[in-house]
Amino acid sequence: MNELVVTRLFDAPVALVYRAFVDADQLAQWFGPVGYSVPRDSVEVDARPGGAYRFTMVSDADPAESSPISATFTEVEENRLLVGVEKVTGLPGTEGEVTLTMRVEFHDEGGKTRLVIRQGPFTPELAEMTRQGWESSFTKLDRALAAA
Template identity: 60%
Template sequence: MTETAATEMLVITRIFDAPRELVYRAFTDPDQFAAWFGPVGWSVPRETVSIDARAGGRQSFTMVNDADPSLTSPADGTFVEVVENELLVAHEEVHDFPGIPDGTVMEMRIELHDEGDGKTRLVLRQGPYPVEIETDARQGWGSSFGKLDALLAG
C-alpha cells in the first residue's frame, strides 16, 4: 500500500488599496511582476519574466535568492482561464520540488473583487500543497504581497 501525504489548497484573502485594474496589471505586466514578486530575500530578474495572459498562454519566470544567486526557483505555467481584471487561473506541472511528487499539477487561481472606495479584494487559491509546505507558501505569499502593497502605493 502506498502512503499519500495529506494535501490542501492554500487560500489567502487580502485587501489591496488599489482598483482591480491596477492589481491585475501587477500580475500580468512583466515589468511590474518583476518589481514585486517573490518573498523578501528573493527577486525576479526582469529578463526571466514572460507573461501571455490569455487562455493557453504561458507565464514563466525565475526567482533568485538575493544572498546566494546560485539558488533559483523557476516557474513555468499555462493559463487555463483569464478574465481581464477579474480572474487568472494557471496550471503548472511540478518537477524537482522538495515534498511535492514530480508530475503534480499545481493550480493557482487569483480572483479580484471590487471592494468599493478604490480597493480590491484578492482571493488566492493554490495547491495542492503537502500540509508541511503550506505554511511556508503562505508566508512567501504574505511577504510578496507586502512588496506588492508598496508597488501599488508608488
C-alpha cells in the same frame, strides 16, 4: 494534500492589482518573498487562455538557489480572474518538478481590491511556507501599488 487559500485586501483599484500580475515589468518588481528577486529578463507573460507565464525566483543571498516557475493559463478574465496550471521546480521538501493549480480572483471592494488566491495541492508544511511567501510578497506589492 491541501489547497491553500490566501485572501488580501489591497488599497488600490482592481485594474492596478490585475496589471501587477500580468505586466512583466511589474511582476518582476514585487513577486517573491522578501530576500528573493525575479530578474526581469526571466519574465514572460501572455495573459490569455492557452497563454503562459514564466519567470525564475532567485535568492538574493545565494543566486545559485532559484525556483523556475511556468504556467499555462486555462481561464483569463481581464481585471477579474486568472486560472492556470503551474510547473515549479525547487520547492523546499520536494524533488523535481511539482504541478500546482492556481486561481487568482480580483474583487472590487469600493475602489480597493480583495485578492483571493487558491493554489495547491500542498502538504501542510509547504502550504504554510507558501502562505508566508505570498504574505511577504504582498508587502513588496503594497509598495509597488503605492508608487503606481
